[in-house]
Amino acid sequence: MTATHNIICIGSVLWDVIGRAPNHLSVGSDVPGRITRLPGGVAMNIAMTLRRFGLVPALLSAIGEDEEGRELVATCTRMGMVTDYIYRSADLPTDRYMAVEGGNGLIAAIADAHSLEAAGAKILTALEDGRLGSAKAPYAGPIAIDGNLTEELLQEIAKSPLFANADLRIAPASPGKAERLQPLLGHQNGTLYVNLEEAGLMCLSTFETSRQAAEALMARGAHRVLVTNGGEDATMATPGTICCQTPPPVMVTRVTGAGDTFMAAHIAAELRGDSPDDALSAALKAAAVYVSGETPL
Numbered sequence: 001m002t003a004t005h006n007i008i009c010i011g012s013v014l015w016d017v018i019g020r021a022p023n024h025l026s027v028g029s030d031v032p033g034r035i036t037r038l039p040g041g042v043a044m045n046i047a048m049t050l051r052r053f054g055l056v057p058a059l060l061s062a063i064g065e066d067e068e069g070r071e072l073v074a075t076c077t078r079m080g081m082v083t084d085y086i087y088r089s090a091d092l093p094t095d096r097y098m099a100v101e102g103g104n105g106l107i108a109a110i111a112d113a114h115s116l117e118a119a120g121a122k123i124l125t126a127l128e129d130g131r132l133g134s135a136k137a138p139y140a141g142p143i144a145i146d147g148n149l150t151e152e153l154l155q156e157i158a159k160s161p162l163f164a165n166a167d168l169r170i171a172p173a174s175p176g177k178a179e180r181l182q183p184l185l186g187h188q189n190g191t192l193y194v195n196l197e198e199a200g201l202m203c204l205s206t207f208e209t210s211r212q213a214a215e216a217l218m219a220r221g222a223h224r225v226l227v228t229n230g231g232e233d234a235t236m237a238t239p240g241t242i243c244c245q246t247p248p249p250v251m252v253t254r255v256t257g258a259g260d261t262f263m264a265a266h267i268a269a270e271l272r273g274d275s276p277d278d279a280l281s282a283a284l285k286a287a288a289v290y291v292s293g294e295t296p297l
């Protein structure tokens with residue numbers, strides 16, 4: 001039986017392959033270390049975080065029918081996600097992301113999302129054929145979407161009647177792909193979640209504060225934005241309103257995943273009916289608890 005989802009996540013669902021060594025690494029290093037494989041891709045990371053807040057995501061992505069794909073889908077199902085609408089292909093291998101981390105931080109990473117890119121609009125079929133929606137009755141719930149999709153597909157989505165009623169929550173995939181999101185910025189129901197660096201990349205500028213960044217994104221036609229800035233003030237802006245709040249001060253023990261936690265907590269707060277101010281506070285509170293390591297991963 002298909003579990004009932006309350007949000008859709010569209011974008012990369014793949015395996016992260018991460019090599020870690022304690023040494024200082026540089027070009028050409030060849031050192032002993034650990035190599036792990038875990039579910040990743042921005043849409044999947046958001047989906048996993050949404051699960052922590054009690055939401056049930058349905059995934060729209062492309063996953064191969066290879067062994068890696070079968071294991072990935074089984075893992076998503078085990079985590080309580082709805083996998084029935086994923087585009088499965090016998091011709092496309094399951095995508096992968098590979099990163100090398102040394103004692104001196106991330107050395108380099110490569111995102112191979114070729115299958116997602118090749119599948120294109122096929123990943124959206126369930127929003128069209130009546131299973132999740134159709135042109136006559138477009139899906140009217142929340143959708144989290146990542147910037148791993150091709151620019152062409154993001155442009156199509158921005159104009160598509162299939163997305164006209166959706167509550168679109170948009171997240172960039174990586175600094176290099178931030179610009180792909182331009183077409184979705186002005187979507188009538190779009191909310192963009194970015195950190196200060198990503199906001200700068202999207203505006204081809206640099207910002208000192210989240211307020212400045214939010215104002216610049218609004219000036220570029222955004223419908224609604226949330227800009228975070230680590231331990232400094234975060235800002236929510238819509239045409240005519242702007243709201244800045246300071247995150248609770250905490251001892252920081254981890255930062256990877258802080259942005260995903262902020263986004264998922266904010267969506268969860270709004271879905272339960274919190275006011276804009278309360279939703280922003282709730283997201284900052286959840287991110288503070290997360291970065292201070294008080295909850296299990």
Ligand SMILES: Nc1ncnc2c1ncn2[C@@H]1O[C@H](COP(=O)(O)OP(=O)(O)O)[C@@H](O)[C@H]1O
Nearest residue numbers: 195228229230231234247252258259262284287
């Ligand atoms: N050093 C910090 N102190 C307190 N809160 C933090 C810190 N770093 C991150 N956070 C919390 O996580 C949120 C997102 O962090 P940020 O670093 O802006 O995003 P990302 O993880 O996308 O780079 C912040 O708005 C804040 O609530």
Ligand SMILES: O=c1[nH]cc([C@@H]2O[C@H](COP(=O)(O)O)[C@@H](O)[C@H]2O)c(=O)[nH]1
Nearest residue numbers: 012016040041042097111148173174256
């Ligand atoms: O172009 C991309 N880069 C990175 C990711 C994903 O983002 C996460 C790593 O991001 P960060 O370095 O910001 O933690 C990984 O799970 C990886 O799969 C992605 O989907 N697409």
